[in-house]
Amino acid sequence: MDGVPQPTIERLVIYYRYLKKLVAHDDDKVISSLDLGHSVGVSAAQVRKDLSYFGEFGCKGVGYNVSNLKKSLEQILGFNQNWPIVLVGAGNIGRALVNYPGFKVMGLNIIAIFDCDLDKIGNRVGGLIVKSNKEIERVIKDKGVELAIIAVPVDEAQGVAEKLVKAGIKAIWNIAPVTLKLPDNVLVYYEDLASSLVTLTYRLSQKRLKARSN
Amino acid sequence: MDGVPQPTIERLVIYYRYLKKLVAHDDDKVISSLDLGHSVGVSAAQVRKDLSYFGEFGCKGVGYNVSNLKKSLEQILGFNQNWPIVLVGAGNIGRALVNYPGFKVMGLNIIAIFDCDLDKIGNRVGGLIVKSNKEIERVIKDKGVELAIIAVPVDEAQGVAEKLVKAGIKAIWNIAPVTLKLPDNVLVYYEDLASSLVTLTYRLSQKRLKARSN
Incomplete structure (x- = not known):
């Protein structure tokens, strides 16, 4: 398959x-x-x-x-399993994902959220308390987590990704708009919000050009 | 093209x-x-x-x-143009998108955010004030907006989409996890956050199965 x-x-x-x-x-x-x-x-x-x-x-x-x-x-899709997930980055997108209602019904369960910003650590997001990045490795190993979400600024993404992989993460959903360099056996899915929108502006541009030339 | x-x-x-x-x-x-x-x-x-x-x-x-x-x-991608965009839904995802730094450099400019919730209307999100859904049509027509983002709950998405199209919207980026029924000439791009994550859990499941059978 x-x-x-x-x-x-x-x-x-x-x-x-x-x-x-x-x-x-x-x-x-x-x-x-x-x-x-x-x-x-x-x-x-x-x-x-x-x-x-x-x-x-x-x-x-x-x-x-x-x-x-x-x-x-x-x-087939694994919804009958439970997938514990850790999320790094307690900014707007990270907080939105913790509160996103569509995950739980699919067995997707964000169990921890991390940040390196002292102003964010300790804050409540959904039902979770933001933990320090220093605890990433311990939580992943304790809970046997294989899946992580990266929602940090571009400059921090590579460092965070390496830390996650070192702790045992096997698959990363990367929302930071940057390509990660990781071992081949790590699965990475890129979610580039700007490129989705650009797809639409591109298609609109093409429609305009076509309308003009008709 | x-x-x-x-x-x-x-x-x-x-x-x-x-x-x-x-x-x-x-x-x-x-x-x-x-x-x-x-x-x-x-x-x-x-x-x-x-x-x-x-x-x-x-x-x-x-x-x-x-x-x-x-x-x-x-x-090619139209970044040298300015794309005014309206966003409907001032929940977590909507607020995150207004504050997303990756859009502006690509000419993507969210100029208004709407909600029907009286508790949200009037609140500040990034540099914008949340407007009532009742103002959608006026803003779209006044500013000649062609592109909209839907970030409302599933049950409201179809109604909002019809309202947007009636007001002149030509392309919709739909973040609500539901298929919209709209005229064929309206471009729709679906952003299904859960399905991106499921792709990863599916691939992880397959890897586990393979590891077991080896």
Whole structure:
């Protein structure tokens, strides 16, 4: 299952969210790939292709049992596991993530938040108290944490990342807009908020140019 | 230029950021696709392919003039334009985005933040005062805004999106984890924070399974 493309995984989360809404209304419902795709804005063929990476689901011409498909996706995506996560950086973005409601239902559990700023250490964020960066290693080892979020300023990100990896972190979600240099066996996912927005301004620019040339 | 893939645009932003750092040190520097790629974690072939969508850059075997390439990217990505943006939702994420330092250098300028919560309206966020949702249409029309960010709870997102489109918005960056139903000519980019994290837990799960089976 290693060759599953990133966008497929992201779409599985979207399918999951929609199925969860359906199950709340009717547990025995069956849905076609056409209806599922239509509801979340992708084609039926895309739905079938995304699911095909993980074996057989549903019956041809009948569709998917909503409840069963939801359970399969939970298993594939690891939502039935508990993922303790540490977050470094108690700035605006860090605080927002601790309070983000969408994580817990997926087994994602931010158990500690760290900062090096003495003015922030000791403050309450959601249900957590901001700890000093000096405690990063101890907490990660004590709790066996493998996943970390970096939400510190650009200049601090590389140092923090190295500290996390040294303590045993295997995967990093990096929100600082900078490329990290880490051993190949560490998984890194970059979340670049500005580049998402730039995608839209780029597409708007293209539309304007096209409108002018017509 | 319409067929340029999304990941290419996102990588151009990453190249741009790196080139900007280089230009600050030495304006006349030349860089090879190999060095540029290596510095940001992609292959030389990927760099060349990404740039090839936009014509000829640099000389074969010589490399790119850093300063010129940076200027070209600014133009391609629209950073030399000013993009006024409205943001709806003054919760944690909304407030974090208003204060996010990475936007302004790319011409992205959040000029207004709205909420329907009377407790939030009138509060200061960064340099802005939270306005009532009732003022959305007036502000968008007065300032000719085309780009909006939705950072409201899931249940409110569709209503807010329709209001924005009616007022003249052409592109939406949607941070609420829900699929919007909007006319085809409206560009929508979904930022699903949970699905980014799930990508990592999925990959970690796979690594564990693989380790066990070895």
